[in-house]
Amino acid sequence: MTPTRAACAALDAADPVAALRDEFTLPEGVLYLDGNSLGALPRHTAARIAAVVEQEWGQGLIRSWNDAGWYAMPRGLGNRIAPLIGAADGQVVVCDSTSVNLFKVLGAALRLRPGRRTVLAEHASFPTDLYITEGVTGLFDGARTVLLPTAADLDRHLGDDTAVVVLSHADYRTGELLDMAAVTERVHAAGALVVWDLCHTAGALPVELDRCAVDFAVGCGYKYLNGGPGAPAFLYVAERHQADARQPLSGWFGHTRPFAFEPGFEPAEGIGRFLTGTPPLLGLAALDASLDVWEKADLTALRATSLELTDLFLALVEPLGLESVTPREHARRGSHVSLRHPDGYAVMQALIARGVIGDFRAPDLMRFGFTPLYLRRTDVFDAAAHLAGVLASGEWQEERFARKGAVT
Amino acid sequence: MTPTRAACAALDAADPVAALRDEFTLPEGVLYLDGNSLGALPRHTAARIAAVVEQEWGQGLIRSWNDAGWYAMPRGLGNRIAPLIGAADGQVVVCDSTSVNLFKVLGAALRLRPGRRTVLAEHASFPTDLYITEGVTGLFDGARTVLLPTAADLDRHLGDDTAVVVLSHADYRTGELLDMAAVTERVHAAGALVVWDLCHTAGALPVELDRCAVDFAVGCGYKYLNGGPGAPAFLYVAERHQADARQPLSGWFGHTRPFAFEPGFEPAEGIGRFLTGTPPLLGLAALDASLDVWEKADLTALRATSLELTDLFLALVEPLGLESVTPREHARRGSHVSLRHPDGYAVMQALIARGVIGDFRAPDLMRFGFTPLYLRRTDVFDAAAHLAGVLASGEWQEERFARKGAVT
Numbered sequence: 108m109t110p111t112r113a114a115c116a117a118l119d120a121a122d123p124v125a126a127l128r129d130e131f132t133l134p135e136g137v138l139y140l141d142g143n144s145l146g147a148l149p150r151h152t153a154a155r156i157a158a159v160v161e162q163e164w165g166q167g168l169i170r171s172w173n174d175a176g177w178y179a180m181p182r183g184l185g186n187r188i189a190p191l192i193g194a195a196d197g198q199v200v201v202c203d204s205t206s207v208n209l210f211k212v213l214g215a216a217l218r219l220r221p222g223r224r225t226v227l228a229e230h231a232s233f234p235t236d237l238y239i240t241e242g243v244t245g246l247f248d249g250a251r252t253v254l255l256p257t258a259a260d261l262d263r264h265l266g267d268d269t270a271v272v273v274l275s276h277a278d279y280r281t282g283e284l285l286d287m288a289a290v291t292e293r294v295h296a297a298g299a300l301v302v303w304d305l306c307h308t309a310g311a312l313p314v315e316l317d318r319c320a321v322d323f324a325v326g327c328g329y330k331y332l333n334g335g336p337g338a339p340a341f342l343y344v345a346e347r348h349q350a351d352a353r354q355p356l357s358g359w360f361g362h363t364r365p366f367a368f369e370p371g372f373e374p375a376e377g378i379g380r381f382l383t384g385t386p387p388l389l390g391l392a393a394l395d396a397s398l399d400v401w402e403k404a405d406l407t408a409l410r411a412t413s414l415e416l417t418d419l420f421l422a423l424v425e426p427l428g429l430e431s432v433t434p435r436e437h438a439r440r441g442s443h444v445s446l447r448h449p450d451g452y453a454v455m456q457a458l459i460a461r462g463v464i465g466d467f468r469a470p471d472l473m474r475f476g477f478t479p480l481y482l483r484r485t486d487v488f489d490a491a492a493h494l495a496g497v498l499a500s501g502e503w504q505e506e507r508f509a510r511k512g513a514v515t
Numbered sequence: 516m517t518p519t520r521a522a523c524a525a526l527d528a529a530d531p532v533a534a535l536r537d538e539f540t541l542p543e544g545v546l547y548l549d550g551n552s553l554g555a556l557p558r559h560t561a562a563r564i565a566a567v568v569e570q571e572w573g574q575g576l577i578r579s580w581n582d583a584g585w586y587a588m589p590r591g592l593g594n595r596i597a598p599l600i601g602a603a604d605g606q607v608v609v610c611d612s613t614s615v616n617l618f619k620v621l622g623a624a625l626r627l628r629p630g631r632r633t634v635l636a637e638h639a640s641f642p643t644d645l646y647i648t649e650g651v652t653g654l655f656d657g658a659r660t661v662l663l664p665t666a667a668d669l670d671r672h673l674g675d676d677t678a679v680v681v682l683s684h685a686d687y688r689t690g691e692l693l694d695m696a697a698v699t700e701r702v703h704a705a706g707a708l709v710v711w712d713l714c715h716t717a718g719a720l721p722v723e724l725d726r727c728a729v730d731f732a733v734g735c736g737y738k739y740l741n742g743g744p745g746a747p748a749f750l751y752v753a754e755r756h757q758a759d760a761r762q763p764l765s766g767w768f769g770h771t772r773p774f775a776f777e778p779g780f781e782p783a784e785g786i787g788r789f790l791t792g793t794p795p796l797l798g799l800a801a802l803d804a805s806l807d808v809w810e811k812a813d814l815t816a817l818r819a820t821s822l823e824l825t826d827l828f829l830a831l832v833e834p835l836g837l838e839s840v841t842p843r844e845h846a847r848r849g850s851h852v853s854l855r856h857p858d859g860y861a862v863m864q865a866l867i868a869r870g871v872i873g874d875f876r877a878p879d880l881m882r883f884g885f886t887p888l889y890l891r892r893t894d895v896f897d898a899a900a901h902l903a904g905v906l907a908s909g910e911w912q913e914e915r916f917a918r919k920g921a922v923t
Contacts (some may be wrong), residue, residue, distance in 0.1 A: 109621060134574045141577045148573035153565060160564055164744055165556035166542045169549045169872060182609040196583060206766030206793025230778055235767035238780040242765040246654040260549025336572055336585060336796035357650040358614030359643035368877060370638055388744035391795040464577060469776060
């Protein structure tokens with residue numbers, strides 16, 4: 108039997124995680140189930156950005172690189188993200204986009220395995236991971252990308268020529284979570300290195316990079332970390348690889364003495380060598396503000412609430428008869444749920460018109476993200492009721508919801 | 516005879532360019548001669564950023580990618596910058612950092628000259644250009660970087676193996692301006708391609724990329740364009756090269772159908788293929804706001820005022836007996852002046868303590884940037900008077916101005 112709305116409200120009232128909702132600004136009349144695409148706005152971010160623009164930039168001008176600590180931000184923010192992904196200090200920096208960061212760590216990883224030339228990646232990866240992998244292997248003599256039909260095919264393909272394996276911790280469509288510890292161990296047993304894409308897990312659930320002996324990771328600042336649209340991304344390089352790692356995007360912020368203006372490149376000690384150009388200060392400031400919220404959040408408690416939310420949604424929509432492609436087992440589930448519907452695009456548009464915002468992933472998946480920082484059980488209850496209403500009424504068949512041309 | 520302050524004020528009052536100063540917020544008591552490092556804050560930028568944060572992100576959330584035009588911004592801002600650098604529409608995009616963009620265009624350029632393996636770059640380039648060139652040539656089989664002692668040595672080094680030449684339009688230290696048309700023609704005569712770095716000219720003087728038949732260019736958003744600290748950069752690819760150009764940072768925003776989520780990379784038509792990851796919206800919005808000011812500015816008039824300002828400064832400081840490394844000829848001068856002093860670091864610190872902000876470039880250059888959008892002749896007069904005062908008093912010898920460790 109599924110719970111009543113009143114029961115959901117009672118559970119929310121008893122859950123300390125639910126109080127974190129007050130840290131966010133959300134529009135009236137909207138149930139936001141797309142925080143896995145773009146996280147919501149923390150309440151104090153606007154004031155922080157205004158201070159950076161008006162005071163640090165407008166009044167401090169060039170002096171703020173030192174006086175306001177701008178130089179230190181890529182490393183400083185990295186150390187703020189580190190505890191969320193199970194990394195000790197000095198292994199994470201915030202910079203560039205996820206795509207650019209993947210290029211950097213993949214280039215460095217290939218160079219750490221000079222005799223090997225194959226990069227394995229999963230066919231179902233978020234496509235930019237595949238495009239970037241293609242871009243990197245296209246530059247390394249003899250290197251090639253091999254696509255695994257599914258992550259389960261990894262063992263069949265791991266071999267003496269495997270240099271690097273690129274995998275997503277949680278699948279962006281299905282929400283399926285891989286066993287990071289076990290997979291990393293198998294990759295290492297084959298003598299290869301692993302790069303984990305944390306876009307759909309960093310800030311959604313506890314990640315344990317150090318404990319799993321991960322080599323490299325990349326992730327996104329604008330999804331569960333709520334750093335704002337196009338927020339700078341992060342990358343992780345295990346301390347044991349840093350001294351030997353050479354990444355190809357050797358820009359001046361990765362130099363050991365950037366302000367000596369020397370003609371030859373000499374990489375910085377440690378993780379700093381993975382920086383490239385001048386850091387994007389407004390984006391860094393927004394991400395920094397959003398990380399304040401994480402100081403108040405306990406990831407283990409958040410994970411428990413997230414699983415309750417996705418359990419609840421799956422239970423509430425079960426009577427609708429839609430196929431869920433999201434695993435039932437907690438250990439294999441991230442923080443979103445995807446339901447199949449042949450007219451998923453139109454159904455999602457009809458939901459959005461009702462103020463229930465999820466997204467659509469071709470060809471037929473309706474994706475609902477459950478961000479425990481600002482979603483409550485009553486929101487899940489109401490969203491499921493709207494989905495039932497849209498399907499029962501057939502309103503999604505209205506002309507205005509039909510798909511026209513490409514989805515953007 | 517040098518003019519009096521009253522004469523400067525009269526000239527300012529008669530110059531329509533001087534009125535643009537009102538578009539900017541500048542701190543009280545500061546003479547800001549470092550707009551060539553970080554441009555000043557346009558008066559309306561803060562409100563624009565606040566609207567993007569509070570309305571577009573906070574209220575619009577994921578919908579703003581379409582509803583607020585976020586997707587179109589990298590190309591749209593490119594088309595706004597295009598007239599400032601003499602480019603027709605569809606050849607400029609705004610994205611990433613200058614360093615990352617240089618990597619992209621250099622990679623594409625090398626591939627357009629497959630039989631050639633040498634990249635020529637000038638020893639005195641801003642170092643990130645050299646570091647990135649090193650990074651790119653390190654990835655292409657047999658490719659190598661050759662450093663020109665000076666740009667004047669170009670002809671001696673141009674040859675059958677020259678694939679690409681990377682040059683700065685204006686030297687970041689001396690302010691020396693190269694003849695873009697003549698140099699480009701010589702590079703083309705040798706069968707090579709040219710990449711121009713416009714960091715110190717875009718927004719400082721009229722640039723004519725199309726007329727000079729330039730192949731590629733990169734430039735910075737945070738100097739003369741006033742896009743804010745770490746603003747996204749831009750890149751230019753001549754229309755004739757776009758269809759064949761393949762850049763190595765092939766991310767999802769450069770795909771022809773990014774939202775089809777296809778596993779194979781297919782580059783977008785035109786300049787869009789030079790995009791990589793998700794665009795940094797806050798940075799783009801700040802740059803977009805700053806470009807509004809350029810709608811009111813006439814670059815030819817600005818250039819005339821800029822030359823008057825640097826002429827005036829050179830005349831005013833001449834009695835001080837410091838060597839200027841900046842060319843006297845207008846055709847060879849950018850928009851800044853650099854003066855040599857063996858204790859330039861300390862002298863600049865003493866100037867900054869008086870509120871005259873320039874910067875120092877090792878080993879001995881004091882650099883003064885003259886941004887006609889917000890500097891007037893009276894500012895130049897006052898800055899020169901402070902420099903005379905600092906030198907006459909010897910106050911720069913105070914302990915508090917001494918150089919300690921590395922300059923940052």
